[in-house]
Amino acid sequence: MRVLIRADASPIIGSGHIARCLTLARALREQGVHVAFACRLLVGHRLHALTAEGFETFALPDLYRGEDPQQAIESLLPWQADIDALEQALAERPGFDWVIVDHYGLDQRWQTAARRFAPRIMALDDLATRTYSADLLLNQNLSGTQAAYEGLLPEHCRTLLGPRYALLRDEFRCGAIEIKKKVRRVLVNFGGFDAAMQTHHAMLALVAYPELEVDFVAGADNPAWARMQRMAASRPHWRLHSFVSDFHQLMLEADLFIGAGGGTSWERAAMGLPTICIAVSNNQQANSDVMATFGAHVYLGCRESVTVEQLRQAIGFVVDNQGLRQSLAQHSRQLVDGLGALRVAVALAGALLRVRPATRADARLLFEGRNAEVVRRVSLDQSPVDWDRHCQWLQASLVNPQRLLLVGEASDGPVGVLRYDLQGSEALVSIYLFKNRLGLGWGRALLARGEAFATVHWPQLRSFTAQILPANQASLALFRQAGFGQGTCVFTRVLKEEIHE
Incomplete structure (x- = not known):
C-alpha cells in the first residue's frame, strides 16, 4: 500500500499537523506501507526531519500567486494552484492508494481534485465547519461528534471520532505518573513555534513560585527567546530548552504541565499528567x-483573555491541591489508551484487506487462532x-x-478468519481475529470484505x-457497526458434544 500525506508546518500553522501525521506514518510503515509527505517550503517546513526518518518527501512552493503570506491558519489556500x-511534483511517480490531508486551508474542492493521485481520500480535522469530499474522516477531539458533522460528509464516508483515535507515539502507551502531595517540577510548552509568546507569559507567572523546578521548551525562533534567556539565566531552578530529543521523559518527570490545547493534550491525558491549558488558536x-x-x-480560556495574574493564581491553586490533580489524572486517562495511531492505520489498511478461501495449508494457522484463550473465551464452544x-x-x-x-490477509500477514x-x-457468520490483531478495528474490515466475497460466491x-x-461486548458492537440488527435472545441447552469449531 502507498500513502501520500499532505500537511504543512510554519510559525503561523504550527508544527502539530506534521507531528501527528508523522506518528500515523510510523504506524503505517510498521505495517509495510510506503508513506510519502508533500509539504510547502514554508519557514519551519520540517521536510528535512521527515527525510531523515526515511520518508519520501515532495517540496511544494512556499507561496502561490495572489496569496497573503500572513493569512490566518484557517484561511483557504488557492486549491487549484496547490x-x-x-x-x-508527482509527475512520473507511481500512484497512491490513499491521500491523507491534514490542512485547514484545503477544502472539499482540493479533496475532490486530489483523487487523481489516489482513489481514496482521508481528512484529518478539528473544526467540523466545512464540507468534505472524503472516504475517511478523523477527528480525535472530544468535540468531534457525529452530530457535529451532520450534513458535512458524503454518505459513504466513514468517521473515526474521539480520543480513541488520538495519534500518539508508542511511548505514550505507558502507566500513570505518580501524583505527589505537592508539585515540585513543572513543564511548560506551547508548541514548536509559540508565536503568541505564551511560554514567556508562563515565565512571568512562575516568578512567584521560586521553589518550583521548571523546564521551558520553546524553539529558538520564539519571538520572546532573548527575554526568556535573560529570565532563565538568573534562576537556578529554571531550564530553557530550544530543543529536546526526549520530550516524553520530561513529561514523565513533571508533576504539572502548562501548555496549549493541541496534540499534546492527548499525550498528557494518556500519562495522567495534570495540566493547566490555554488555547493558543481558535481550533x-x-x-x-x-x-x-x-x-x-x-x-x-483562549490566550487573548488569560492574563499573567490569572495564570499565576491557577498555578497556586493546582500546586497545593493533590486531590484536584488526582481527579484530573483519573479523568484524563479514561479518554486515551495510546492505541489510536494503530487503529487509524488499520482503518486505512482495512480498505485494501484481502480475503481468500482457506486451504489445508492453513491448518496450523487456524488451529492456533481458534485455540487462543482470548478467542475461546467468547466462542459458543469454549473448550480447546x-x-x-x-x-x-x-x-x-x-x-x-x-x-x-x-x-483475511493484510500486507503484513494474516488478520482473522470468517466462516459462513x-x-x-441466509448465511450464519462467525468471525475471530488472531490475538495480535484484537482491539484495533480489523473486525469491521474483515466483515465487509467477507460479505462482498460471500455474496458473489452465493448469489x-x-x-x-x-x-x-451476551458478554461479548466487542463482537456485539462490531456487528451493530456492520449494520446487523439485534433480534430476540436465543436460549440453548447442550445435550452432547459435537465436532465443530
Whole structure:
C-alpha cells in the first residue's frame, strides 16, 4: 500500500499537523506501507526531519500567486494552484492508494481534485465547519461528534471520532505518573513555534513560585527567546530548552504541565499528567472546553483573555491541591489508551484487506487462532480443540458446498478468519481475529470484505445472521457497526458434544 500525506508546518500553522501525521506514518510503515509527505517550503517546513526518518518527501512552493503570506491558519489556500504544484511534483511517480490531508486551508474542492493521485481520500480535522469530499474522516477531539458533522460528509464516508483515535507515539502507551502531595517540577510548552509568546507569559507567572523546578521548551525562533534567556539565566531552578530529543521523559518527570490545547493534550491525558491549558488558536477552543467539562484539565480560556495574574493564581491553586490533580489524572486517562495511531492505520489498511478461501495449508494457522484463550473465551464452544479433531473439521469444511471458510490477509500477514454456513438464502457468520490483531478495528474490515466475497460466491444470499454471547461486548458492537440488527435472545441447552469449531 502507498500513502501520500499532505500537511504543512510554519510559525503561523504550527508544527502539530506534521507531528501527528508523522506518528500515523510510523504506524503505517510498521505495517509495510510506503508513506510519502508533500509539504510547502514554508519557514519551519520540517521536510528535512521527515527525510531523515526515511520518508519520501515532495517540496511544494512556499507561496502561490495572489496569496497573503500572513493569512490566518484557517484561511483557504488557492486549491487549484496547490493541486497543480502537487501534480508537477508527482509527475512520473507511481500512484497512491490513499491521500491523507491534514490542512485547514484545503477544502472539499482540493479533496475532490486530489483523487487523481489516489482513489481514496482521508481528512484529518478539528473544526467540523466545512464540507468534505472524503472516504475517511478523523477527528480525535472530544468535540468531534457525529452530530457535529451532520450534513458535512458524503454518505459513504466513514468517521473515526474521539480520543480513541488520538495519534500518539508508542511511548505514550505507558502507566500513570505518580501524583505527589505537592508539585515540585513543572513543564511548560506551547508548541514548536509559540508565536503568541505564551511560554514567556508562563515565565512571568512562575516568578512567584521560586521553589518550583521548571523546564521551558520553546524553539529558538520564539519571538520572546532573548527575554526568556535573560529570565532563565538568573534562576537556578529554571531550564530553557530550544530543543529536546526526549520530550516524553520530561513529561514523565513533571508533576504539572502548562501548555496549549493541541496534540499534546492527548499525550498528557494518556500519562495522567495534570495540566493547566490555554488555547493558543481558535481550533483548540472547543476541544479544550469539552475536556475541562469532562474534568481532564484546568482550562483558562483562549490566550487573548488569560492574563499573567490569572495564570499565576491557577498555578497556586493546582500546586497545593493533590486531590484536584488526582481527579484530573483519573479523568484524563479514561479518554486515551495510546492505541489510536494503530487503529487509524488499520482503518486505512482495512480498505485494501484481502480475503481468500482457506486451504489445508492453513491448518496450523487456524488451529492456533481458534485455540487462543482470548478467542475461546467468547466462542459458543469454549473448550480447546485438539489437533486431530481440528484436521477432521477442516477437511470436512473445505469440501462442504454449504460452508465458506475465509482467511483475511493484510500486507503484513494474516488478520482473522470468517466462516459462513449457508441455510437457504441466509448465511450464519462467525468471525475471530488472531490475538495480535484484537482491539484495533480489523473486525469491521474483515466483515465487509467477507460479505462482498460471500455474496458473489452465493448469489442467492439475502441475509446474514450471527450468534454472539451476551458478554461479548466487542463482537456485539462490531456487528451493530456492520449494520446487523439485534433480534430476540436465543436460549440453548447442550445435550452432547459435537465436532465443530
